[in-house]
Amino acid sequence: MTISIITSIIILLSLLILLLIGTPIAVAILISSLLGIIQSIGFNGALPASTLKVFQGINIFTLLAIPFFILAGNIMSKGGIAERLINFASVLTGKIPGSLAHTNIVANMLFGSVSGSGTAAASAMGSVLGPVQKEKGYDEDFSAAVNVSTAPTGLLIPPSTALITYALASGGTSVAALFLGGVVPGILWGISCIIVAYFIARKKGYVQTQKHSGSEILSVFIKAIPSLMLIIIIIGGIISGIFTATEASVMAVIYSVILSLFFYKTINLNELFNIFIDSAKLSAVIMFLVGTSGVLAWVMSYTQIPALLSNIMLGISENPLIILICINILLLIVGMFMDLTPAILIFTPILLPICVSLGMSPLQFGIMMTFNLSIGTITPPVGNILFVGLKISGRKLEKVLPYMVKFYVAIFVVLMLVTFIPALSEWLPSLVGYK
Known part of the structure; x- marks a missing residue:
């Protein structure tokens, strides 16, 4: 050694x-x-x-999915899809105290999932809903914290380039199984934040609710269907075997172009060309x-470094509970200083063998790791989603952080559930035959 x-x-x-x-x-x-x-x-x-x-x-053929999903996400973020999803989320949460905050959370979950980008979700939702919440008397620091804390849900709810990256780094874990495995943890992340936002809203007196007539609800739902169909097309197509995850990414691009260019008519050919250029630059960096x-x-x-580190880690304790907690703490620290993609690529070959030796499946480990490192995107000093959200809202970190701490606690509780309850990651994939 x-x-x-x-x-x-x-x-x-x-x-x-x-x-x-x-x-x-x-x-x-x-x-x-x-x-x-x-x-x-x-x-x-x-x-x-x-x-x-x-x-x-x-x-690697599977890697082609990453630039295509990036392109699809950029088209969606600039193609009017965010507005439709916000309206749909508003209908779902309109009767809950603090409804605008809950609208932000649900909209982040929806837009993050169809775009696959937490940064795009934080930017789009913060730009649209931030001013509305300010007009209705919401604390701007609270609004910024709500937006930032829930933007990463799209990194778990499919399609997710982070999960595709893990599939590559883990040596062949099924992308379709990972996509399905991320659904429940991603939704639980959002629900935990809804609970926190509910109690803060009650305490601050944000009890006004949004009321919608039956015709308004129907109209909003109909307009949102084309955007929501993207999730069904991608996940349904992969599960049914109609196309692979890579082919699904191409379908996502085609569908988002048709939706934004011809159906919603929110972008033109010149804007589409610029979107292609920006997506190519980001894809080149990632590749x-x-x-x-x-x-x-x-x-x-x-040089057998993973084996060496595995022996060191297993030497800390013979208790799997302690080892898994140590691994989570390590990943939380790593996520605070390193971006999601390189962290997955570097630490998967090191930590995956340890967790497998403890009885954890590669599928559950992938969801746990992605969930954990996603928290790093909303924590200082490097969190890209955190600082994008702060920039969009115009708020200062020291003012927003007291609210963020409450959301951190709720999200960490869900992380522990994902770590120690395999069914949260494996139940949905098992229903369609993935193990």
């Missing part, structure tokens, strides 16, 4: 130093991986080995990150 220890130290220290000096994370991963390879197999073999692993890491993470995963496997 001597080589493993030395290589681990080299990779960890170089990665930390590079990140601290502001090196882009994909470049930092590649350089630290190269240093690890040089330590393991020598300088002459390092460059060709790393180059090969970068291309092998992205030469390069996937490729460099493949190099890191290979060098760790070659």
Whole structure:
């Protein structure tokens, strides 16, 4: 294990130093991986080995789903779909005290799921509902906290690029099973926040409710059907075997283009071209990150670093409960400082064998890990969804954080349920034959 220890130290220290000096994370991963390879197999073999692993890491058919889902999400976020989903959510929550806050939560769950982007959900819902809540007398810091805390639900409720990334990193866990497995935990995340928002709204006196006539409810429902159909098309198509997850991502793009360009008529061809450009740029960054993470995963496997860390982790305690809590704490800390995608790619090969040895299925671990790291997107100091939500609302972190703490507690409770109750992740996939 001597080589493993030395290589681990080299990779960890170089990665930390590079990140601290502001090196882009994909470049930092590649350089630290190269240093690890040089330590393991020598300088002459390092460059060709790393180059090969970068291309092998992205030469995977399933990965095509990521840029297509990114494109579909960008089209939806700018194509008028958010407005229809907000109206639909308003109908569902109109009679609950603090109804505008609950509308925000449900709309985030719906829009996050159809777009697959928590950042897009926080931006879209904050822009539309924030001013309305302010006009109705809602505390702006509370409104910002509600929006931020529930935007990541779309990272669990399918389609989710994070779950596709985990499927790749775990060595072949079914994307369809992961999509189904994320539904219940994602909904529970939203429900836990609804409970917190309900009590805060009652305490603050936000008891006004939105009333809708029967004709208004019918009209809103009819207008929302085309947007909601996207979820049914994607999940139904995958489960029934009509198309794969990758083919589903293409269908999502086609459907969102038709919906936004011809049905809702909310974007034109020039705007569509710009959306394609922006999506291509983001996809390139993610794919390069996937490729460099493949190099890191290979060098760790070659030097048996996961086995070393597994032995260390299992040496902490023989109690599976304690080990799982330690793993969750580790992931919560990692999520505070690292983006979701690289964290999944780096820590899946390290932690998955440990959890499997404890009796946890790769499916449940994937949902637990994604849920855990999604919390990092709404926590300082790096949380991208947190700071997007703050920017949209114009609020300061120190003012919003007291409300966020209440939501953190509720979300953490759900994380513990997902960790220790396998049925929350596995029940829905098992109904359609996935194990």
